[in-house]
Amino acid sequence: MEFSSKPSEIFTKMTPEQKRLLYLIGLYTEINGQVGKQWMKDLSLKAVLIKGVREKVFDWDYAPASVMYMGTRKIINVTQEGQNDLNHLRIFGLISRLRLGTIRHFFFNAYGLTPIGINVFRLIQKEDREPIDILAHCSKCGKLFEITSEQKSVYMICSACNQKVDTEVSDIESVQYMCVPKWLKVKLESQWKPVLRKGGD
Numbered sequence: 001m002e003f004s005s006k007p008s009e010i011f012t013k014m015t016p017e018q019k020r021l022l023y024l025i026g027l028y029t030e031i032n033g034q035v036g037k038q039w040m041k042d043l044s045l046k047a048v049l050i051k052g053v054r055e056k057v058f059d060w061d062y063a064p065a066s067v068m069y070m071g072t073r074k075i076i077n078v079t080q081e082g083q084n085d086l087n088h089l090r091i092f093g094l095i096s097r098l099r100l101g102t103i104r105h106f107f108f109n110a111y112g113l114t115p116i117g118i119n120v121f122r123l124i125q126k127e128d129r130e131p132i133d134i135l136a137h138c139s140k141c142g143k144l145f146e147i148t149s150e151q152k153s154v155y156m157i158c159s160a161c162n163q164k165v166d167t168e169v170s171d172i173e174s175v176q177y178m179c180v181p182k183w184l185k186v187k188l189e190s191q192w193k194p195v196l197r198k199g200g201d
């Protein structure tokens, strides 16, 4: 399938979630006011998306999933709908993915804006910028939060104001509570079938 490479045409096809996601990635690729100059780590993005769902900035669901986390496997919250929108941004040609290795020999993905992505980023309106700006900036000084991964969780940090916000990406218990009804429904409809026992006991 051929996709238009005109930023304005792509823009009209995008959902609010996709615009907000692109805007968020754009913010974290910015150096000295220029977007698309660096890459955003996959884990950082995953964590901020969870924070965004909790703050009702993104209308997605999420559920616990096993992912690579600082070189080991860990159960964290992942929004599959968010990952799907991320894929859509790649299909639209707005973001690209880079696979990076560390000196400790584990690999992770990072995301950056393509030249078209930078143009579409500039088209995003206040209604979709504002919720992300509030999410990603320190409420005291207005600086973009740094995102740091620790063993326990991923945090959004403003070192100038001594602010440390937990993205709650590792907060599994309350999530299960939130997601059980939907998850159960899906399981019942698609996978759970009565198990027939041999011998009829």
Ligand SMILES: [Zn+2]
Binding pocket: 138, 139, 140, 141, 142, 143, 158, 159, 160, 161, 162, 163
């Ligand atoms: Zn601050």
